Amino acid sequence: MEQRLANSWNITVNEKKFIETALLKDLRVDGRRPFDYRRLTIKFGRDDGSSEVQLGQTHIMAFVTAQLVQPYKDRPNEGSLAIYTEFSPMADPSFEVGRPGESAVELGRIIDRGLRESSAIDTESLCVLSGKLVWSIRIDLHILDNGGNLVDAANVAALAALLTFRRPECSLGGEDGQELTVHPPEVREPLPLIVHHLPIAVTFAFITDDNIVVIDPTQFEEAIMKSRMTATLNTNGDICAIQKGGGVGVIPSVVMQCLRIASVKAADITTKIKDAVESYNTERAYRKVKRHPSAADHRTESREVN
Template identity: 45%
Template sequence: MVRETEPSNNEREFVSKAVAEGLRVDGRAHNSVRSIKIVLGPELGYAQVQLGKTRVMASVSCEIVRPSAGNPTDGVLHFNTEFSPMASPAFEFDRISEEEVMVSRMLEKALRRARAVDTEGLCIVAGEKVWAIRVDTRVLDHEGNLLDCACMAAMCALLHFRRPDVTVIGEDVTIHTAEEKNPIALSVHHIPVCVTFACFNDGEHQVVDPLLLEEQVMDGSMTFVVNIHRELCTLSKAGGTPVSPDQVMLCASIAAVKSAEITQLIRQAVAEDAKKRQTDKK
């Protein structure tokens, strides 16, 4: 159940003391991520990810647009995030919160700026027509760590998505339906995964994948964006308590392991969905 109120002083003290003693309110270890459930489809480009009780859906759509003058051969990749008031009493209708802005910016950094998707492969006619890919993420249930869940949902949706095939003859561009030609998957270079840590006790202790209660009590947070090759795409720590270099390196090594595990889950879900679709066609 989503928390509707700020934690009391007793709750704050309890969570902080528990973390200092190596415990967490839900029984997990400091370096344990909640259970992950991935649901894809039925339409291509739709994904829903559940991280514990936090749930986010993502859908991908596309249209043909004119490229920017500075990047005439690059397609467009855009992220839009919506926090539904149904997900948490903290979210207000028609009002953008700081957390919503933060999640949108981090998705931009994690997926677009890290060049997870080959935007050059979205070019149809240089300087004239390119594909614009839009990823809409919507928070359905908020029980902590929205960013990591939203990143997984967006990445699953991008891997699951297929754009229409096109034929270019001179200046004429023909967009084919799925019945005429098989849609084409996006070219994905790598799968960045967000792994967030909550900091407690003046930065002395960190826990991965914080619950909402832990987020409300923490002294600060730190997010690593890592792929399966252990490449650090982005490290974000906006304010909060300082963290020692040794603690940062420890969290980075944990993030690399968690990223590899989550990447395997994503790939498995996409492969199983593709296999099911092939079976249904027969």
């Protein structure tokens, strides 16, 4: 991913020196301090399981869907989770249409690793019929604008979409108890996913060989960085995953400092996600009430007809 970004943005020597000189004074070209995040905005569509996230100029949409499939033979009682990314040329001139490139695959793997290895989603609750039918959850990430730090923005979009997604409720019946009925939302209220915790990805960019580090890098900072590290943590301080890229090594004391900072940032981002989801759920409940007219409304309509 680092090599792609370096080829995508043409940074002159003067621009590179200006960014590095500013960082020596704890300043960045966009006015932030080294460990400040850009403004994070989380929005939702009218359909459950869709989110839209903006982190500075980075713009990403996420959609969650589910379908019934046969489980893996070694996990007959567990559902599955898959992440797919789409890089639009509209977001970055280096993105190509069609087959996912190396950067798209890497982005999906980083987010998948944080969700899967930390068991954030209860996959056993996705089992409908042991050994025969389970729910397969799919997350589609659409990159609309690349303003830098795609990993963190995509991670927030995926979590927000998962928290608002609801799958249809199923029941078993028939003489042998194996006849499956998938109830539409008009008959039975869909069920939310069981999410144990929120693994938050926090990305650091190392600009120079002596480990000058910034958080939430822009596309210009990514173009000149020597390496990057993404730490995925939850509010309990548990480290869910760490991914290091680039050829420059990082000394242990700097890694520990980054983890301490990431823990604080993860707590802040978790609060923003939960607040946004709570507002969405309140609005959703209000829309649902408005769809069901009261008995007084029915009587009024009857009098008007008479």
